[in-house]
Amino acid sequence: MAKLPFEPATGHLGPVLDVRGVVKRFGSNIVLRGLDLAVDAHEVVVLLGASGSGKSTLLRTVNLLERVDDGQIFLQGTDITDPRIDDDAVRARIGVVFQHYNLFPHLSVLDNITLAARKVHGVPKQDAQDKGMSLLERIGLAQFARQFPDRLSGGQQQRVAIVRALATSPQLLLLDEITSALDPVLVGEVLDLVRELKEQGTTILMATHEIGFARQVADRVVFLEHGRIAEQGPPEQVIDAPSQPATRDFLARVLR
Numbered sequence: 001m002a003k004l005p006f007e008p009a010t011g012h013l014g015p016v017l018d019v020r021g022v023v024k025r026f027g028s029n030i031v032l033r034g035l036d037l038a039v040d041a042h043e044v045v046v047l048l049g050a051s052g053s054g055k056s057t058l059l060r061t062v063n064l065l066e067r068v069d070d071g072q073i074f075l076q077g078t079d080i081t082d083p084r085i086d087d088d089a090v091r092a093r094i095g096v097v098f099q100h101y102n103l104f105p106h107l108s109v110l111d112n113i114t115l116a117a118r119k120v121h122g123v124p125k126q127d128a129q130d131k132g133m134s135l136l137e138r139i140g141l142a143q144f145a146r147q148f149p150d151r152l153s154g155g156q157q158q159r160v161a162i163v164r165a166l167a168t169s170p171q172l173l174l175l176d177e178i179t180s181a182l183d184p185v186l187v188g189e190v191l192d193l194v195r196e197l198k199e200q201g202t203t204i205l206m207a208t209h210e211i212g213f214a215r216q217v218a219d220r221v222v223f224l225e226h227g228r229i230a231e232q233g234p235p236e237q238v239i240d241a242p243s244q245p246a247t248r249d250f251l252a253r254v255l256r
């Protein structure tokens with residue numbers, strides 16, 4: 001049966017992303033335990049939590065890389081966990097950057113950026129290249145357009161991966177530990193780009209271990225513990241005055 005194309009709900013004014021009661025299990029391991037989380041347009045939400053608390057799994061269920069066992073996920077008011085919906089059409093509306101291995105090594109930097117626009121969205125080659133070049137100029141890497149990614153530093157590669165994720169003007173950007181594979185000196189340039197995107201109104205859901213960055217950039221910090229939200233709120237509340245023992249323990253360990 002033909003899959004349904006993704007369409008935002010008519011007249012949708014609610015959150016860009018609305019995760020409702022999501023449960024995800026791997027065998028007997030229940031990784032997300034009925035999780036509710038809404039992300040509004042232009043909001044930057046940072047997921048914090050111990051290793052294994054479910055941050056990556058949550059991001060992967062939103063991008064439909066993992067199927068939920070229960071609950072629903074709405075993107076612009078449309079239930080994207082409906083099995084009839086075309087996954088690729090949903091993914092085309094969501095930009096994703098992971099920790100590493102983001103760029104295709106056999107494609108030039110510019111081709112990496114234009115690929116999805118051309119193949120998924122049918123944007124004409126010249127238009128995609130013009131947009132790709134302007135994105136590269138924005139991050140100061142236009143001179144690398146024709147090079148292969150291995151000529152770039154890790155930080156430059158991640159910045160390319162981020163603008164590649166934006167090349168198709170997604171509704172939502174998912175970032176999973178995008179700086180954790182980088183040398184500390186390169187982390188700043190990647191985080192500066194995320195900060196700039198926030199200023200431009202990009203809607204972002206991200207997992208990071210960079211607490212200082214979360215404090216500066218997050219509109220809301222969501223602390224996960226064993227697949228549940230233990231605590232959430234503005235960073236000055238969750239990071240600087242946590243109310244839950246789990247949050248306090250976690251922060252004490254990472255800020256030590």
Ligand SMILES: Nc1ncnc2c1ncn2[C@@H]1O[C@H](COP(=O)(O)OP(=O)(O)OP(=O)(O)O)[C@@H](O)[C@H]1O
Pocket residue numbers: 026029031049050051052053054055056057058
């Ligand atoms: N594909 C999978 N198959 C089986 N178990 C998985 C799979 N993916 C994740 N898990 C399990 O789900 C749990 C949550 O993992 P997840 O990667 O979401 O944690 P995380 O919060 O992102 O941790 P980290 O901070 O280390 O990145 C872990 O117990 C993990 O072993």
Ligand SMILES: [Mg+2]
Pocket residue numbers: 055056057176177207
């Ligand atoms: Mg993870």
